[in-house]
């Protein structure tokens with residue numbers, strides 16, 4: 465195969481043709497500043513507002529509840545720090561999250577700890593789930609915020625968001641969800657699911673990098689995070705990323721229109737991949753929940769070998785995937801997510817994530833199923849651990 469097979473859609477997605485087409489006129493001619501009062505400014509402003517309507521519609525929200533940001537990381541930082549600081553003024557300094565969040569959430573929590581906030585990290589079970597009861601039990605009089613991710617980026621597990629939302633609403637605690645992986649992959653309704661704050665990102669849904677949004681339910685007050693001019697109704701300063709905003713609007717509209725077909729396509733390919741891999745490779749497991757998972761996510765652990773070795777050999781075969789181990793994160797620790805679901809260090813090091821998108825085909829999946837078993841075998845033959853693992857389990 466001379467073509468690259470891109471199976472890392474949870475890391476980022478290719479730009480959609482329709483999105484690019486919508487951006488080009490903004491980049492070329494539509495350079496007006498949305499704050500300017502002449503025609504070019506008004507046109508830019510109208511484009512931003514049209515995109516806001518599209519984002520709102522996709523979430524079941526109202527346009528004034530949508531604020532554009534510089535991406536998922538900024539949205540998470542704003543939601544969490546903004547809610548914590550607003551809570552602190554009412555003497556609420558306790559915040560709750562899970563132990564498998566994205567670092568945008570975990571490191572925001574750590575930053576707040578250093579400022580004197582008290583944190584609770586709810587432990588997930590071996591499939592990556594927490595329950596609404598765990599949240600209910602953790603909420604205190606002084607709890608300002610609960611932040612639970614909608615879908616995990618590594619193992620794909622989908623959290624019981626509506627149930628958690630109901631608990632938080634009943635107890636009068638703000639509920640934020642990092643939905644960066646969920647948007648465009650599952651049906652979301654912020655009203656039905658009692659969500660107060662929701663983060664999303666453009667580049668995970670075929671828009672460019674560096675654009676995202678935060679949904680803030682009407683009536684919810686959080687502190688500003690980026691101080692500057694009066695943009696975004698004075699809540700998020702900075703001249704608008706007009707082309708990125710237009711791109712996000714088109715991308716989320718496309719994703720919503722095609723959602724059912726997308727879910728069907730990705731689920732079918734995912735199951736084909738899971739059955740193919742588990743059926744042809746021994747000492748291999750699927751990580752995450754078998755059904756409550758993102759349509760396109762398949763995460764495996766292979767005994768006796770390291771993720772990086774597999775990634776390099778897959779790359780030589782033209783396949784892009786990801787692993788939850790050392791090199792990718794630039795640290796020697798295996799993924800905090802895989803450790804949180806109880807994998808021992810060795811097994812967490814030998815993990816591989818494939819994330820499927822609309823552009824992937826059955827032939828591509830079959831190619832992976834064909835080339836991966838010999839790669840795993842080759843690495844295991846070179847592994848000093850392999851013989852003892854086989855003997856110990858025999």
Ligand SMILES: *Cc1c(COP(=O)(O)O)cnc(C)c1O
Pocket residue numbers: 474475534535536537538540566568613615616617642644645665666667668674675676
């Ligand atoms: C990618 C991702 C983010 C970060 O989004 P950026 O737009 O890249 O900053 C946050 N949370 C999750 C779950 C993600 O997958």
